Amino acid sequence: MSELTTAARPYARAIFEMAEGADSLTKWSDSLDFMGLVASNDDVKELLSTPAMAKQSGAKAFIKLCDGKLGEAEKNLINLLAENDRLSLLPEIGVLFEALKDESEGSVEALVSSAKKLTKAEEEAISKALKKRLGRDIKLKVSVDESLLGGAIIRAGDLVIDGSLKGRLGKMTSSMVN
Secondary structure: OHHHHHHHHHHHHHHHHHHHHOOOHHHHHHHHHHHHHHHHOHHHHHHHHOOOOOHHHHHHHHHHHOOOOOOHHHHHHHHHHHHOOOHHHHHHHHHHHHHHHHHHHOEEEEEEEEOOOOOHHHHHHHHHHHHHHHOOEEEEEEEEOHHHOOOEEEEEOOEEEEOOHHHHHHHHHHHHHO
16 A cells, blocks of 8 residues: 555645645635546446557546546546556545645544444544644544444544553453463
8 A cells, every 4th residue: 555655645745735835725625526436436447457558548538437527637637647557546646635735724634433332522522622732623524333342542643542442452462362
């Protein structure tokens, strides 16, 4: 995955700088999200990976799949990525672009995986604690992962807090083995 990130980073940075200069961060955020969803579709991946799909015909097929939802700048990006065999990077470019956008806006996305559905009060408490710790506005995304058994795992930027029962049991097991 780090190879994808490394390859996608220059594209994300260039798009971010262009979008920031044109005051179109939200437009590009939406466009990259949409293009990333199209590019991550299994059928599209298979189509674009076939040897018969030449670079420019791959770009044309991708643009056609987007059914008129792309502007000229987005089409130029698709053509550039296709020319360099990088269409598969679109989802990662979108993720990196969002991180740059969040950073410029002074916010950070926090992913919370909990063993059970959190109440609004619990979500607000987590958000408030993270804001205090990180000094940034928090965009909370919550999901349920019953395999955690109890507790939660929080990821915000480089910060990972594993307060899950599964994580605690794993630590206890490894300390007993060693």
